[in-house]
Amino acid sequence: MKIDVAFNVNGEEYQLSVEPHRTLLEVLRNELDLTGTKEGCSEGECGACTVLVDGIPVNSCLFLAATANGKQITTIEGLVKNGELHPLQQAFIDQGAVQCGYCTPGMLLTAKALLDIDPAPSDVEIKRAIAGNVCRCTGYVKIIEAIKVAGQQIANGGKA
């Protein structure tokens, strides 16, 4: 038995028939070939699979695809607008916040959700926001710095 769902991913409408147990992560990666979203633990503990559902960061490995019906989904592939990187993406590059890169897509989406609400979060607010996204390479220092820099740029009129 499959369930019909319709949702919008990065501005494009999709109509799919999915098995009820299929997660959003599986559908994005395997059916829509949006492989930028990563699987790190499939138990909702590492945040590598983070995507935005109606602007809210979720672990797509725990989010059933069927429940995404009617939702707006943003994945890492949706962050570039008109060929231009999102200020967060540019700041992650410039500040050295990327090493192996496996946590990066999920981290960026968590950070985007934070900056969408408040482009000038405190250090503690940033740390709390990304506490569910594991990065094993960087020790988070440059990630936190990059989020601050991107926030300043957005507040100063850069594109969000």
Add this chain to the structure above:
Amino acid sequence: MSELSVVGKSVPMIDAREKVTGEAKYVSDVKLPGMLYGRILRSPLPHARICSIDTSRAARLPGVKALLTAHDTPKVKFGEVIADEFPLAVDKVRYIGDHVAAVAAVSEDVAEEALELIEVEYDELPVVDDPLKAMDSDAPLVHDVERNIANQMSFSRGDITQGFREADEIIEEYFETSLVHQCYLEPMGSVADYSGGRLNWYLPVHIPSVMRLTYAKTLGVSADAIRVLSPFVGGGFGSKMEYAPHLICALLSKKAGRPVRIVNSRVEEFLATMPRLPMYITLKLGVKRDGKITAKKTKIIADNGAYTHYAPPILSTAAMRADNQFMLENIETEAYLVYTNKMPTSCFRGFGNPQMTFALAQGIDIVAERLGLDPVDVLLRNVVRKGDVTAHGWYMGSCGIDECIQRSTEEAGWKEKRSPRGESVTLPRIDSTGTNEDKRRGIGIATCVHVSGNRSFIKMFEGSSAFIRVGDDGKPLLFTGEVELGQGSRTIFAQIVAEELGLSVDDIRVAMLDTDVSPFGLGAFASRTTTLGGKAVVAAARDLRAKLSVVASDMLEANPHDLQFAGGAVFVKGSPERAVPFVAVATRAVHQKSGSPVIGEGSFTPDNVVIADPQTKFGNISVAYSFGAHVVEVEVDTRTGKVDLINYVAAHDTGKTINPMAAEGQIEGGVAQGLGYALTEEIVIQNGRVLNPTFLDYRLMTPLDLPPIRSIFVESDDPVGPYGAKSLGEPTLIPVAAAIANAIYNAVGVRVKSLPITAEKVRDALRNKGN
């Protein structure tokens, strides 16, 4: 060296854009036409005979395309040092997670269902999961090896008896380190595609060229039948080496005649990969009143787990490496590697060095207190200096350990903050309201030495090679045998090429490794990539420059030796107006040879390193040695034992920092991993069973736990390393746990000598002290 324009600058990673856009393809993103999904049936028992395996029901499940048991696999054991493991378990399983059978199917779901249909009958055997008990004469045997001792070593320098006789103080202490996982975020996996009589293999690993040879042997094929391709690698930290599921993936692909992908789940990662060796260390030190160490005696027992990967050289590293930061004379060491019914243990950032440093750097702290000296003075009394040769035969061509100690302590405010305040602490009443009066601050230091490449690790040769191809587009494309794991080696190499050819980093591309094209490289281990790989890249770039100079000299009507490469152009020295663009020179060169690209080749073979003597372990194994000193300030809650991290300063002798931003990233990441090692991380095993195989129960440091981390670079300008550069990746983790232990002691006067130093252990130690 004249002024550098690209080397020494904080250049962003050249592949960061692909990573922030999600375009970077990791092995789990590789999807080939007709690809199947492989899964592995793992042992549910820590030690058992396999009586029978029945795959007939699984074989009938629609969608199952291949099944494997040990009957189908080559009976060739693999293992880099001691070959003791088959791709699939033969006759016996030795740990929970051991590989028993495998399936390839049209989907993950079918593969998973097929596993449930495989019937295995086991006959349970007695279990030994404690290496100390495993050495008992009546312990169950994991392999047919006496007392489960897989490997042992002993060696001595000087005269240990005399050394202790000369000592004014002698201490003897016992330390235990824990089983910790690398926790790279990308699980291990591979995609194998057997087609046209050849195996195309996507392997995200540290040593692809070497593993190709090892795997060819196990699979019974010639090396040319295997082509290894490196996709992006989602972190390694030493872990992604030879691994049975890679072989299983290849064998499934061969049997099914279709590509197969196997990627671990996170639970499989915790159950059945190769975490760090736990070690049980007895350390005895003799010291003179002035702090001079006169003798060091060590006994180490290390947990090998069920199969041998790189544990023997790791144990050898633990047994001797940390000694080389000091000018010791009298040393005696014995070390044992012991089989247990647990997952095999192997490489993790530091390679045995963090384990011994946990003991030795606390030993220094303990003797300093005993002598009434500042540990900084004891360290400075004993450390090596440039030009020294250590007791193990290591030659220090450059050495900045004293400067690391001085600058890190200065930056951290050691003199003001270090006081013997531990003594006065008594346990406050448990009904206390939790004000700051219950908290004590302390500061601690630990130092380290590490290699830049290790001649004794993979024995075929030491060195590296590279070539750079320039076609008529004029954009250099670098091929190296070394591997990018996220540490930034491609960026470092691109900086070097840009520096040597007077281009910008944006002009340089660095190919992903492909064994059909790339040089044979030993790979990413022993913190060798920048130093040895970098030297080869320098040589390749200079060769290319020489070849292009000949062409440019025609164009500029000048002597090739008078030419300079800078700013994207080639010009006559002293006459910048006589210039041609680099691209024009490259194009001319290519056209002159009817389209053939210009190839700059380079290699580097260090002439001052040897394979250490297998018995005595003596010999200069590395081209250069790196050093570090870490100073950490902690605040301990005396009611709960909770340790808060206040401030962290890490000074490292990098020789020359080629990319400060990337180097800071190494330090911050290494320190964060080390803090997890120190305080929270541990795979807990009971009766052979992992109790915490998830990120929920295996506690990593979160951003909220971490202190500010300040990096200091000491540039000792190594005479061999490229631009003077030495290693950095591993040293960043090595001293962390010891520095924490020393800081906690300084805060509250209790010393927890087993990792991790959890709040419970600190609290219990405080209670025992209070009584």
